[in-house]
Amino acid sequence: MTNNPEKKQERLLSLDTLRGFDMLWIAGGEYLIVTLAALTGWPFLQWAAGQMNHVEWEGFRFYDMIFPLFLFIAGVSMPFSILKRQKRGESMRSIYLHLVKRLILLILLGLIYNGILRLDFEKQRYSSVLARIGIAWFLAAVIVLNTSVRGQVVWFIGILLGYFAIMKLIPVPGFGAGVLTPEGNLAAFIDQKLLPGRLCCYTYGDNEGLLSHIPAICTALLGTFAGHLLISHDGRLTGLRKGLILLLAGIAALALGKLWSLSFPIIKNLWTSSFVLYAGGWSLILLALFYLVIDVWGFKKWTLPFVVIGLNSITIYMLNSGIINFEEMGGYFFGGLANQFSELAQPVILAAGAVICMWTFLYLLYRNKIFLKV
Secondary structure, three states: OOOOHHHOOOOOHHHHHHHHHHHHHHHHHHHHHHHHHHHHOOHHHHHHHHOOOOOOOEOOOHHHHHHHHHHHHHHHHHHHHHHHHHHOOOOHHHHHHHHHHHHHHHHHHHHHHOOHHHOOOOOOOOOOHHHHHHHHHHHHHHHHHHOOHHHHHHHHHHHHHHHHHHHHHOEEOOOEEOOOOOOOOHHHHHHHHHOOOOOOHHHHOOOOOOOOHHHHHHHHHHHHHHHHHHHOOOOOOOHHHHHHHHHHHHHHHHHHHHHHOOOOOOEHHHOOHHHHHHHHHHHHHHHHHHHHHHHHOOOOHHHHHHHHHHOOHHHHHHHHHHHOOHHHHHHHHHHHHHOOOOOOOHHHHHHHHHHHHHHHHHHHHHHOOOOOOO
């Protein structure tokens, strides 16, 4: 066991593992849980299956954390990447060029995910998960590069309070101020007026509108604060202390988010300030647990299945857009086996087969050191 594991390795194994854990659920893991719950009827699996879908509007389930957790992890990585470029003596011009290239690439990949190659521009959706990650991460990186940690905290608080004020005080024609229904909120109104193609995000249950990019910056910044802590070489901050600080910070963020939700509800589609804190609290807690178990206490043998996914997270996300249909592949390789079981058990075998096919594909990339990085 080591007290300061980050001194021995630039890349935290816990971070890659957590990223893989996060991506597993949108790469077939959620359907596997749902089918297992239907097969067994076990109370815990029934509860877990209920967590494998988004709330319609207000509230929070496990599945609502996948998107903000990925953005949070991107923020954690920032001190390990962007600030190290700065310390190596790279010019600000070079660093900003890297940031802009990453932003453009993520926006382009988001457009491809949404089907722009079909060339059906009337139905094209221009907002995307990857664009949200790219924009929020880019703006957070600009803040990090130009301010101290104290300044970043000021930005974090200011953005959350500013977004709260905007959403509560600016009136929407026909509804008034502070209405946070799907039809009456300010973010939906702005999207209806400005977004081309499929105009209103909230009609389609998405959460990638224009105005909500602003608080998403804070999700990335919250990850950056964790990254600052993890990369610190302060001798007083042992690995155990860092993990405990992350854990306590996560509990505090959960409490603050829940308290704020009394006046500014937890709504993922609006990325409300309370949602930033609440989802960020769970993200901090998960990071703390993964960091303590893997990098501090050294239990690493179980991490490979998640690391294989985590190191190619963008790859598996893009492939799930329809480039490769792992469900059909699972049916091809495991359909015969599934037919040997009851109708209730067959979906479980097919869901597991799809996950196995997905993971095997990523493992082949992993073994050949092929990674899609942006």
